[in-house]
Amino acid sequence: MDGMIVLAPMEGVLDYSMRRLLTEINRYDWCVSEFVRVSDVVVSQKVFFKEVPELLEGGTTASGTPVWVQLLGSRPDIVAESAMVAVKLGAPGIDLNFGCPSRLVNKSMGGAAVLRNPALVGDVARAVRDMVPPEIPVTAKIRLGWDDAAEAPEIIRNLDRAAVSRITIHARTRNDVYTPGTVKWEAVQPLSELTKIPLIINGDITGPDSAREALRLSGLQDIMVGRQAVSVPNLERVLRTGAEPMTAVASLRTCLSFEEILSSRMAEHYRKARIKQFLGYVRKARPEIQDLFREVCLREGLSEIIAVLEDGIRNPGRYSLDACCSE
Ligand SMILES: Cc1cc2nc3c(=O)[nH]c(=O)nc-3n(C[C@H](O)[C@H](O)[C@H](O)COP(=O)(O)O)c2cc1C
Structure with a gap:
């Protein structure tokens, strides 16, 4: 594909290390970074550095990919001032979260809850757009609505008036949460006719066919990928260049690289959890790692877990890892 491919925000999964x-x-x-919660006070420099450590490194990952800072809040003035703090710290772009379905977040009028008040979506976006310098892109990430895609046109019109740079649409409603089979890519097509702002399609893109x-x-050109980008660690290469999805053994090697990155940042306890989380995602695309995954889950110590990964790489047959698996 020729369009843009954006790596989605995923709280607790797609952190600095991933x-x-x-x-x-x-x-x-x-x-896009994990969301930074904006409540009644302007987010401090300290919080931004903790939640988006790339801001200490020029606003990009080590390999130079820009990391836009995502804000989640519904008070236009406070979100806008927080955005300005992030921009002063070097954020190359600001994304506004209007899609989070978490009950806790929604209860305090954050994430997808704002979609129930389309005027407020526009107000937050307008306040941020007016506050930050024009060369810094301000984008919004939305769902089709709270419980009905009929809400989407008004939301899009308000974001259009707010002159955001792009709108990413996770093609589900909030009440669809992540339920399989509920994604409605076709519902986005009529929305694209309401605005000249480029839209990005998101939700359940798992490989070349679904893309x-x-x-x-x-009817769009650009995509955002989340869960499958973790399950298939070379997904962008697969989509853009037609590369083969990473094999099970290569994914294990990638897992060891992940552990190396984690080792300089986290205590052992968290690293074990993150390795298991990563392998859990890989298993969705590569079910053949199931036996090895079970072995990893039985191990207590980090060094034992690493030994299992190394054993899988050296002796793939022992864990039936040579089976092939497509999208
Ligand atoms: C564990 C998890 C955490 C997420 N965290 C965020 C977040 O912080 N901000 C956000 O806008 N979306 C978040 N999302 C939604 C994703 O960005 C994306 O819209 C959704 O997973 C659908 O895309 P996918 O099918 O490619 O994963 C999260 C999704 C998951 C599964």
Whole structure:
């Protein structure tokens, strides 16, 4: 595909270390950080550095991919001032989260809850757009609506008036959460006719076939990928260049590289959890790692877990890893 491919924000999964890993392997056009919560006070420099450590390194991952800072909040003035703090710290772009379905977040009028008030979506976006310098892109990430895609046209019109740079649409409603089979790429096509602002299609893109179908049905050119970008660590290369999806053994090697990145940043306890989380994602695309994954889950110590990974790489037959698996 020729369009842009953006690495999605994923709270608790696509953090600094995972962004670094995946942008070393791929050439994503940009990444979006996990959301930074904006409540009643302007977000401090300290919080931004903790949540988006790339801001200490020029606003890009180690391999140079820009990391846009995502903000989640519904008070236009406070979100705008927080955006300005992030920009002063070097954020190359600001993304606004209007899609998070978490009950806790929604209860305090954050994420997808704002979609129930389309005027407020526009107000937050306008305030941020007016506050930050014009050369810094301000984007919005939305769902089709709260419980009905009928809400989407008004949201799009308000974002159009706010003059955001791009709008990413996760083609589900909030009440669809992540339920399989609920994504509606075709619902995005009529929305694209309401605005000249470029839209990005997101949701359930897992490989070349689904990317083609999502682009055909939505009529768009650009995509954002999340969960499958972790499951297939070279997904951008697969989509852009037609490379083969990473094999099980190569994914294990990638897991060791991940552990190396984590080792300089986290205590052992967290590293074990992150390795298991990563392998859990890989298993969705590569079910043949199941036996090895079970072995990893049985191990207590980090060094034992690493030994299992190394054993899988050296002796793939022992864990039935040579089976082939497509998209
Ligand atoms: C564990 C998890 C965490 C997420 N965190 C965020 C987030 O911080 N901000 C956001 O806008 N979307 C978040 N999302 C939504 C994703 O960015 C994306 O819209 C969604 O997963 C659909 O795309 P996919 O099918 O390519 O994964 C999250 C999704 C998951 C599964």
